[in-house]
Amino acid sequence: MKVVGTNVDKIDAFKLARGEPVFTDDFTRPGMLYAKVLRSPHAHARIVNVEAAAALARDGVVDVVWHRDVKAVPHTRAGQSHPEPSPYDTVIMPAKARFIGDRVAIVVAETLAQAEAALKHIAVEYEVLPALTDMDASLADTTNLIHETADPRGISEAGRTNVAARIDKQVGDVDAALQTCDLVVERTYHLPRVQASHIEPHVAIAWIDEDRRLIVRTSTQVPFHLRRILARILELTEADIRVIKPRVGGGFGDKQEMVMEDLVAVMALRTGRPVRLEFTREEELIAARYRHPQRITMTTGVMKDGTIVANRMDVMADTGAYGSHALTVQGNTGQKVLPMYPAQNIHFKVTCVYSNNPNSGAFRGYGAPQGCFALESHIDEVARELGMDRLELRRRNHIRLGDTDPLSAQLGEGKAGLVRIIRSTGLEKAIELGCEAIGWGTVPPPTAPHLKRGLGLALAMQGSGIAGVDWGAATVKLNDDGSVNLFVGATDIGQGSDTVLAQLCAEELGIPYDKVLILSSDTDLTPFDVGAYASSTTYVSGGAVVKAARLLREQLTAVLAPRWECDPADITLSAGQVTGPDGKCMTTAELALFALYDAKIQPMATASHMSDESPPPFAAQFADVEVDPETGQVYVRRFVSAVDCGTPVHPRLVEGQIEGAVAQALGYALMEEVLVDRAGKVLNPNFLDYKIPSALDMPEMTTILVETDEPSGPFGAKAAGEVPIDGPAPAIANAICDAVGIRMYRLPATSERVWRGLKEETP
Amino acid sequence: MWELREYRYAASPAEAVALLRQGPGRGAYIAGGTDMLLFPPDCDFVVDVNRAGIGGIGETPAGDLLLGAAATLQELARHELVTGFAGGAIARAASHCGNRPVRTTATVGGNLCNALPSADMAPVLLALDAHCYIADEDSQESVPLQDFFVGPRQTVLGDRLLVGLVLPAAAHDRRCCGRKLTRAAEDISLVQVEVALGIADGRIDAARIALGAVAPVPLRANLAEGLLTGVACDDITDDVLADTAAVAAGECDPISDHRAGGEYRRDMVRVLTRRLLATALGREDLS
């Protein structure tokens, strides 16, 4: 392979390094208005009346809108394939506020300062209702309903209970099996709210163009889903709307949602002027989305020899005020995690409730980090009680090549899924190489006499796209000079998919990487793609790119064959050269000229790709930590990730994904928590008090790529973006336990929590 | 946006005070503004004191260290007079305050005048017996730093201007050690402890234990200090250190908030005080 597997320059790196104005907000249009959202101070309240006269009288204020002004078309904001497996429980402007921060009104003004100032002059009459901010209380309450109207598609229990999603799937009979086990271990784990905290906030600009079409320029992961949702709720059609995605400053799932584009669209349509809205960091931490907080009870039955016979995962989750991703994130918690140890009896149960807390949604890992924390912490607990080595217990039970994963047949995204067979796995190699790199089995001496040191590990698996659901398309068009335009709907959000897809195209077409000009994520110009989520871009969108490139290659060999008087199969394209029998050759550029001007055709091909498989990437991750037993502070000294993502199309980009994921997971493990008080108010909505890791918090990192060859993936590739975020938190918790003997059942393991844990363990 | 009507510049301390008093409406002094812009005060105008000639760093012939109120934290972190005073304790404290871009504009005066209970520079300056020079329109007053703070975000200033700090030469050779307990590598303090020991003829002639973020104001643990003052170093056993630390922990009054609990903070005062004293005495090395 000439291009796949090499570390080419990231296709957008130079303009990013020069600080070129390529992000959504680096843009303005004449007459642009600035929007601000008035947000509810109450966690649960009917919005009885909004009096905007005083605001409208102010300089520069152009319009104020509330629920009386906007038609209520129920929908979900979740960026998922139609029909979405999330409840249609949302409208653009709600008649009832359901969390502190919910939308009450939108103001647009000539300047941002004028819009901000106008907020204080809008008078709102609320009818305050009792708020349910505790998930158990919400589950128990069937009279105080957060969503009173029945969900039109029957996905949740709106109108009857506060349950947003339930799952109850079983393979075998866990209760019966537990009776036969030598040891049963049951523990409960608590996962907090954390926020993706992409450095670029949510931001969108909408305007009506000269053809009276609605144009939306936005930092999104899901341009096509966005277009579809906007069309429905604004009572337009997709033809009336164009969504353009510029460079995106990180998404991590938080932009797999129509978080706020409907607001700019509504105001652009009403005023006829361009409208811009950018979330403040405070709004990001209150009104964007969180990783679902969960309480997970693990019940595991093992035999003396370490065989896991029965495994139950019981999840209680809080989706907040609205249910986007409620079913699917929680589904992933079991589906992506439990298959790591294929037991004869597996029971996976979920209760996901609404509450009057701010919303949860998609965040990298999508339910798997929570489940992996519980499972991988629990395996260490089982090993401890069994008196077995933690690594040995894993080795005896983990999934292997050729194994099937029966749980996946029962779970799809709300419908029956497809049975998964493991056709590639580097897990054993990853464990071996990771152990070697961390020095498993020998804890290094502490760096200071008052510190305690320990090692921990965790195994993880994820998926590559959603089997049978995710799909994408690509179009390749040849130019006179042998370059191609590659049009993909697939969404580069900073992870480098434009680069990887260009590599795949170049490899398949036999042209140099720098001859591929990629244009992505413009709903007018590029073919459909579900968007950047579920680790689908390399594996699924890449599959479409390879197919389209292959079709183009076939067109080219077919047009040249008569001229060269040979069979098209005897013509090879490689590295910009075209070679045929009897030493015939020309450059791709010459072939292009021939096709366009001699044969008078435009070589161009489109292909779509969907996979019935979602081959899991695997990771073995290891933490070396020190704990200060007097202060409870935890220092991660070294961290090793060994990851199997099939063929790494761009090894350095894969490493970058792993390193960034480990940093996010380190935050999850040690310092990140969105604190919401009993009234439903976020106490730390800024980076002063919502701490994400800085360069000084990072350990010495070792990243190992374990190559396997996935038969169903483009050039053998699987996904890489999510799997490395699953393992670090349990690996760190396991290392803390190794160091000081206490189990952190609750994240984040702040110094105070560790201190308290140590105090409670000692008399 | 911060709705300010006017931004004024002062070219001297007297002018600054006059501009503030002039009105109309309410005014505030601004130096670096890094604390201020976090939660902008509701005022009509500000008086910028960055060019009022109060930014210098110097020393008196007697060896007292002079810090202009508008000296930036970056300047404090680097200036040779500051790095050479008390083993560089003030420079060290300044270099751990905020992050590099914040330190370019944040000033020592601003940090003290904002008077957060967690003001990063307060403990080390308390431990080194700083005095504050406060300017009125035509007069100046000196106040010990330990009398400067009245309550959270409240000082004795009124509408006068803090123009500088003096660190007495007597503190120059104190052995100092300080630590901030934080949630992440760069963070506001949950607990801050600074100790400074003056040792002469094998005896403690000055013991200072200054605490931050554990009371309504930064404060000195006077009772704990008393346990060490005049004591021969050889008589300071591990038990004495442990007792001193326990007494210091009893002298603070930490709140429980979303950052940390009061019980934890109090215990951390005990743990850090003991370790820092041991380090200052050369017995341990705090990593």
Add this chain to the structure above:
Amino acid sequence: MKIDLVLNGREVTWDIAPGQTLLAALRDHQVYSAKRGCETGDCGSCTVLCDDQPVNTCMVPAAAVHGRRLTTLEGLLGDELMVTLQREMVERGGIQCGYCTPGMLISFYALLKENGRPSNEEIRESLTGNLCRCTGYVKPVEAVLAVVKERDQTGGQAE
């Protein structure tokens, strides 16, 4: 009110509001390399140089830079050290989404001007004011170490 300043070598006069931040003023004047990320001086995506030192423009009143000299990434595109930093960042994979990149480059540039041979620890220390959510800081730090090594070999000096 009006302020005079030197922006990337050119004398300019800006019309600003007294309470406006330097970040807002920069973006109003199409200096887009300074980006909005947090408004609390934590993320550093708004970092530029003021009289050669890095500042968080979201936390500096525009009025405060009256009479000062600002240098942004746009003004350093021809600077040899900056070009070297950019090249290493690209080649080492130090750029993913690129949103924190201008602020990071400014911080690195300021560091290398102050300290020609920073250690790994000193580089990471200088980065505490630049939050990145994509890279885990690994490759950006490697990029700076590569620049340091390169300058060592070509006899580059700290200034």
